[in-house]
Amino acid sequence: xxxxxxxxxxxxxxxxxxxxxxxxxxxxxxxxxxxxxxxxxxxxxxxxxxxxxxxxxxxxxxxxxxxxxxxxxxxxxxxxxxxxxxxxxxxxxxxxxxxxxxxxxxxxxxxxxxxxxxxxxxxxxxxxxxxxxxxxxxxxxxxx
Amino acid sequence: xxxxxxxxxxxxxxxxxxxxxxxxxxxxxxxxxxxxxxxxxxxxxxxxxxxxxxxxxxxxxxxxxxxxxxxxxxxxxxxxxxxxxxxxxxxxxxxxxxxxxxxxxxxxxxxxxxxxxxxxxxxxxxxxxxxxxxxxxxxxxxxxxxxxxxxxxxxxxxxxxxx
Numbered sequence: 172x173x174x175x176x177x178x179x180x181x182x183x184x185x186x187x188x189x190x191x192x193x194x195x196x197x198x199x200x201x202x203x204x205x206x207x208x209x210x211x212x213x214x215x216x217x218x219x220x221x222x223x224x225x226x227x228x229x230x231x232x233x234x235x236x237x238x239x240x241x242x243x244x245x246x247x248x249x250x251x252x253x254x255x256x257x258x259x260x261x262x263x264x265x266x267x268x269x270x271x272x273x274x275x276x277x278x279x280x281x282x283x284x285x286x287x288x289x290x291x292x293x294x295x296x297x298x299x300x301x302x303x304x305x306x307x308x309x310x311x312x313x314x315x
Numbered sequence: 316x317x318x319x320x321x322x323x324x325x326x327x328x329x330x331x332x333x334x335x336x337x338x339x340x341x342x343x344x345x346x347x348x349x350x351x352x353x354x355x356x357x358x359x360x361x362x363x364x365x366x367x368x369x370x371x372x373x374x375x376x377x378x379x380x381x382x383x384x385x386x387x388x389x390x391x392x393x394x395x396x397x398x399x400x401x402x403x404x405x406x407x408x409x410x411x412x413x414x415x416x417x418x419x420x421x422x423x424x425x426x427x428x429x430x431x432x433x434x435x436x437x438x439x440x441x442x443x444x445x446x447x448x449x450x451x452x453x454x455x456x457x458x459x460x461x462x463x464x465x466x467x468x469x470x471x472x473x474x475x476x477x478x
Contacts, residue, residue: 188459
């Protein structure tokens with residue numbers, strides 16, 4: 172078979188396939204063209220495969236694309252898990268850092284006692300400066 | 316509003332099925348609601364039932380495209396891997412989803428509008444803004460590509476539900 176003959180055969184085959192496909196699809200067809208097309212065993216095989224393909228597509232509706240969804244939901248779950256992990260890590264990190272800070276520089280334990288028993292009195296004055304009218308009491312005395 | 320109610324009752328399942336294959340069932344629920352929310356904000360075209368359905372799917376398609384684009388911007392890529400522990404039907408569904416992902420966006424939309432939404436070629440033509448011939452051609456290409464992928468994948472071997 173020459174190249175031209177093969178091309179013509181392939182073309183005829185495609186035309187025949189389109190005719191039987193139109194039959195399967197409920198489209199208007201030329202009965203003579205259909206008869207001619209169905210004479211070809213290859214075209215009959217094509218028709219059978221077309222019906223099988225249709226049934227397979229029909230089964231797809233009963234079977235949602237599980238893995239596609241799982242992959243998507245995994246991405247969604249991964250996002251939430253990453254966010255939760257980030258929060259948990261920051262909380263744990265904060266706790267540990269706080270613990271180390273407390274241990275490294277512990278506050279000194281200073282005890283302060285305040286005596287309120289009233290027995291203590293103010294110390295005695297070492298020098299008494301009497302107030303005299305007309306005398307500048309802020310005037311400095313030598314040596315003081 | 317009554318228009319929106321009628322459209323919602325008649326087409327919510329088709330819209331949801333179509334969106335489900337593109338964005339997954341969870342987002343498809345939200346997008347389906349969004350489709351009909353937009354319908355309440357505007358006036359449905361005064362045309363036949365097919366024209367209205369095509370109009371709804373055009374809205375759904377635009378929303379799905381925006382959603383996928385936004386997901387890519389956020390870096391949420393869809394990665395599907397075969398799991399040997401899955402039952403054969405689910406493995407095949409995953410293989411089919413992978414094969415759908417390998418289609419060009421327009422081919423995939425055309426295919427899903429036909430197979431999941433149940434639109435006619437003319438309706439797909441309106442929803443995707445293509446000629447009817449382009450719809451036929453893209454539909455054939457998508458089916459051929461999916462058929463080849465499933466045949467060569469482990470799920471497409473003779474002992475699988477595909478054959």
